[in-house]
Amino acid sequence: xxxxxxxxxxxxxxxxxVSAVAAGRIFNVYDxxxxxxxxxxxxxxxxxxxxxxxxxxxxxxVYNVHDKFDPPILFNGLLVPTLxxxxxxxxxxxxx
Numbered sequence: 001x002x003x004x005x006x007x008x009x010x011x012x013x014x015x016x017x018v019s020a021v022a023a024g025r026i027f028n029v030y031d032x033x034x035x036x037x038x039x040x041x042x043x044x045x046x047x048x049x050x051x052x053x054x055x056x057x058x059x060x061x062v063y064n065v066h067d068k069f070d071p072p073i074l075f076n077g078l079l080v081p082t083l084x085x086x087x088x089x090x091x092x093x094x095x096x
Contacts (some may be wrong), residue, residue, distance in 0.1 A: 009033070009089040012080050023048055026095045028072035034065040037086035045088070048077025055082075 004011040009031070032054055034043055045054040053073055056065055072093065080088065 009091045010078075012083065012088040012090065013086070015080050015083050023077045025075075025077060027075050027092045028095060029053070029075055029090055029092055030069050030072040031089075031091035032067050032069075033089040033091075035087050035089065037065065038084070041084045041086060042082050043084070043086070043088060044080065044082040045090070046079040046081060047075045048079060050079065 003014060029045075032045065034056055037043070037056070037058055039058065039060055042057045043055065044052065046052055053075065054067065058065075074095075075092075078090075
């Protein structure tokens with residue numbers, strides 16, 4: 001599978017080219033789901049400026065990590081510099 005930004009949720013399974021696709025977009029993130037993460041896995045989600053917005057690190061096999069944000073988190077661009085395993089499903093609402 002490859003990163004997919006064509007619908008909602010955005011699906012990220014590799015760190016490459018994520019920032020280029022979502023650069024300059026202003027949006028809210030209201031759910032992040034990490035599926036199929038491995039033991040000792042890690043995931044980091046940042047905005048385009050490198051500000052940490054969400055992170056996870058595990059010590060056992062995890063099938064689903066689901067974080068819901070109320071209120072949603074405001075992003076200006078997207079970076080996923082770390083994703084050691086699994087797939088991130090990022091539910092967004094475009095603002096601009």
